[in-house]
Structures are given as structure tokens and as C-alpha cells.
Amino acid sequence: MKVFLKLGWFFKERKRQYVIGLLMLMLVAILQLVPPKIIGYTIDEIGQGTLTKAKLFTLxxxxxxxxxxxxxxxYYWRQMIFGSSNYLARVLRQKLHRHFxxxxxxxxxxxxxxxxxxxATNDISAVQQTAGGGVLTLFDSLTxxxxxxxxxxxxxxWRLTLIALIPMPLMAFSTTYYGKLLHQRFHYAQAAFSDLNDKTQESISGIKVLKTFGQQxxxxxxxxxxxxxxxDKNLQVAKIDSLFDPTISFVVGISFMLSLGFGTKFILEDAMSIGDLVTxxxxxxxxVWPMLAIGMLFNIVERGSVSYNRIERLLNEPIEIDDKNNAITRMPSGDLAFHIDSFTFPGDKEPALHNVHFDLKRGETLGIVGKTGAGKxxxxxxxxxxxxxxxxxxxFGDYSIMDYQTLKLREAIGYVPQEHFLFSASIFSNVAFANAEATIDEVRAAAKLAYIDHDIMEFTEGYKTVVGERGVSLSGGQKQRISIARALLMKPELLILDDSLSAVDARTEEAILHALKEERKDSTTIITSHRLSAIQQAHVIIVVDHGTIIEKGTHEELMALKGSYYEMYQLQQLEQLVEQGGDGHGE
Structure with missing residues (x-):
């Protein structure tokens, strides 16, 4: 029953609805005592021969x-109680989503x-049942x-009443024992469902890979x-759940047997009438219902308790990146200064970065190159x-990035990641994701800068084309360029392209970079890439290896050093010549 205490915050919030609903429930409990009394009275009147037609119609x-x-x-108590439980489900979903x-x-x-x-689905549903059906069965069984x-x-x-209640301790003991078993087994059942849910999501998301490797x-x-x-886990729950009704029916059967036996004895002794026994x-x-409700109550409450504990554990996980008090509420702008002595990912022993220092003036472009896993x-x-x-x-500007509100910091940054995520919506909606009020002209302007407008206009429905989940209907290069257009539409103070041109050909890459250079003369850009052609025109290039900067300078300066950058450039030039030679040989 601790789950009701844990949900106390919600019951206080919906106090009016619950009070009205429970008062109505209490009135129903009182009113349902009337018909049995009238039936018993009618039987006695018939037995005495005093029942008249008028009296019968009155009854x-x-x-x-x-x-x-x-x-x-x-009708109304259901609206009050079950309506509130639905409201609880909405509140918990919002809390979880906001937390995520x-x-x-x-x-x-x-x-x-x-x-x-x-x-966010099964667990919340179980807690919702607790705030609805659980409150109902608890209060209704008691009243x-x-x-x-x-x-x-x-x-x-009163004597017959005490006799009828003799088997009740057996029911109380049994249902308490069943409840403990149910709590433990339902926890395992929910964990198993989580594993299945995760497997389903993973299989659907990776269906192309599964088919490619023939692992269906x-x-x-x-x-x-x-x-x-x-x-299997739910059957274990059902085995315990199925014990409640037979146990309660057995207890009720004993009560009826005792009541009929001793009731007959009291009638023969003229201590009560036949109508009284019928009543x-x-x-x-x-x-019978309150007894069954107790069994249902243990079932509902134990499920709700397990689920609420699982939800609480998630909500209690600390927010690692949070705003400080009096954080700056404007978007950052200006020069960028990156000075990191060391950084280690949580749980790792070795630092991911060490001695990484660079400065970038507003309006300049920084190129970052290095092997996979180097720290870019x-x-x-x-x-x-x-x-x-x-x-x-x-x-960023005159302040540490930790001094800004996280939201304002990220609003100033247009980030195009390596893994491009597109929503199952129209191309227009995907490009205008960060600016819902953008016009079609603004969206097309951003798409033209990313050299994707021509491709989009060739689609049957143009910008209204729905791309499918994660952009499944688009090529890798198209997804990259739509992601770039989305970032450009923000007109960010800082644009970050994280190896975001890897799926486009060299000519398109050159066109995009030229457009960015013209469009973003007064804004800062950072480009990471394995292809050096993407960063050759950058004002500053840093070469990263094993989490540190091993070379820094312009393209010309780095070529003159004849170090790692020079070797990468020569190797890529050779690869390009081989590819061109292969094409020429094929002709």
C-alpha cells in the first residue's frame, strides 16, 4: 500500500475530484443496502398475509x-476517479518525456x-490502474x-454476523501472502517485457542490416x-493472480454455509424471521464484491508499486548537464576559445582528450582532421x-559556455552530426524543424545552399514528400544535405559539420563549401572530415591523434611541415589518381 503514499502528491492535486468521486461511491454503498431490506420486509409481509397492492407498488x-x-x-464517480487516473498517466508521461x-x-x-x-507505456498503465481501479477497490471494499x-x-x-465473519482471517492471510509473491514476479515480468520491447525496436530499426547479412x-x-x-514470466504472475478468486470463493462459501446453518437455528428459536435470513x-x-475487490486490490497495487518504483528510479537519475543559477539568457556570439587540459568520459580510465588548445576568431573556419577515434x-x-x-x-564570446543557458547555447549552434536523423514527415518539415514559422522561400533558400533543392523538386510531391522513418526513402547524400539545410535555416552563430559531406561527390562538396564561404562570412564554422578537400580553405586546421593536437596551421603551413597532414594529403591524392585511372581504363 506504500504506492498510495508515494502518489500522495497527485491525490492532493486532484483532491476535489477524488473527494466528490469517493463521496458518491459511499452513497452508492449505502443505497445498495435498501433493496435487500425491502425484499426481506416484503417476504415477511407475505408470510403474515399483510401485504397490500398499494404497499407492494410503493416498495x-x-x-x-x-x-x-x-x-x-x-456514472459520475467513474468520471471523477477514472478521469483523474487518466490525468495521472498524462502527467507521468510528460514528466518522463521532459526528463528524457x-x-x-x-x-x-x-x-x-x-x-x-x-x-512510458506498460509501467505508466500499471500506475494509472492503481490511481483508478486501485483507489476504487480500496475505498469500495472498505465502505x-x-x-x-x-x-x-x-x-x-450481531451473533450471526460474527459467525459469518469467522473465515475472514484466512482470507486476509492468504491474500497478503499472494500479494508478496505477485510483487516479485511482476517485477520480473516487466523486466522481460522491457527486453522484448528493446529487441523489437532494434530489429525494426536495423532491418536493412539484418537482410543484407541474411540474419533474419x-x-x-x-x-x-x-x-x-x-x-513464461507473465504465466508465473497469472498463477499467483489466479489463486485470489478461488481462495475468496472458498471463504465466501464457508460464510454462506455458516450463515444458513446458524440462521436456520435462530429461526427455529424464533430469534429471527425468514425475511431476516433472506435479507x-x-x-x-x-x-462477495468487497472480498473479491481485496484480491483485485493486491493485484493492482503490487503491479502499480513495481511500475512506480521503476518510473521513480528513472526520474531520480540526476541531470548531469544543467543550468547554473543566473545563467546568461542570451545566445552567445563572438570568438571561440577552446582550452582543455584533459577530459575523460564517465566510466573510462584513459582520457579521451588532453592538451587540446585552439582559438577561433568570429567569421573564421576551423578544420579538424584525424583518424577514426582520434577525438574529433x-x-x-x-x-x-x-x-x-x-x-x-x-x-564562446566573453563567457564560458557553462555560464549560458544550455538552450541558448545550442540555439546558437547549427550541428550536423555524422548520423543524420530525419523524422517521418515531409521534407519541408524536416528542414524547418528548428524554425516552425519558416516560409517555403526560406526553406528553399537553405536547401539551395546545401545543393539539395534540385533533388527535392524532382520528387513527385516536392517539399511535401514524406521521407519515411529516419529518412529511409532517401540516399545517404540526400539525407546529409537535408541535414545541412536544416542547420543553415537556423542562421547559427556557429555551424558544425561533423564529417557531414562524406556521402556527396567531390563536385557537390566543392559547391556546398563555396556557398558556405560566401553565405557565412561573418559567422564561425567548424568542419571535421576525413577528406582533406573539405577543409583545405579553412583559416585554421588542426590534426588530432590519440586525443591531442599534433599539428596546427593553414593548409599551406601544414603541407610545408611534411608531417601527418602532408602524408594524409599525398595518400588521398594518390587514391584519387587511382580512381581516375580506373575510370579511364574502363573507358
């Missing part, structure tokens, strides 16, 4: 009126997407059960194994403030 009218009032009350958007990349390294989705027992003891016979059968086998595990057994049948993207991640905990300082 029927009372039952009909009570039924109509109960109808209305049941504020978390740093390290959070997503620890948690799989499928598991996070399971928290209905309490009023029925009082009616039996006060209006009929193995993937199906893995899915089947996880699916069987989910079924008593009718009341006893009303106790790590530099960008620190610039974007995706990670902290480094020794050194990064300044």
Missing part, C-alpha cells in the same frame, strides 16, 4: 428510485530505447464491506526466445556541452 417504486439514483452516482529530453548522452548509454519505451457488516449486525443479528532467421529466433520468456444472505452476497567528435561534444567534467575552459 417497488422505492427500489426503482434507488436504482435510478445509483445509476447517476455510478534533459538527460545527457551518458544516460542513453546506460538505458536502452526499448526499456525507456516500456517505462461497502463496512456498511454491509454494520447493517447485518445492527438491523438483523537468427533474429526471429532471438525474438521468439525473448517472447517466450515474457510469456442477511442477500447482504452476505453483497460482501569528442571536441564537438564538449562544444555542444553534451559532457562536462573536463579540466580547462571553453569560452
Amino acid at each position: 417497488i417504486g422505492i427500489i426503482a428510485a434507488v436504482a435510478l439514483v445509483m445509476y447517476g452516482l455510478r 529530453t534533459r538527460m545527457s548522452p551518458s544516460f542513453y548509454q546506460k538505458h536502452r530505447v526499448g526499456d525507456l519505451m516500456a517505462h 461497502t464491506g463496512g456498511f454491509v457488516v454494520l447493517a447485518m449486525a445492527i438491523t438483523i443479528d 532467421r537468427q533474429d526471429v529466433d532471438d525474438f521468439t526466445r525473448l517472447s517466450d520468456e515474457v510469456v 442477511f444472505t442477500t447482504y452476505l452476497s453483497l460482501l 567528435t569528442t571536441i564537438l561534444k564538449l562544444l555542444l556541452r553534451e559532457f562536462e567534467g573536463y579540466n580547462g575552459q571553453i569560452c
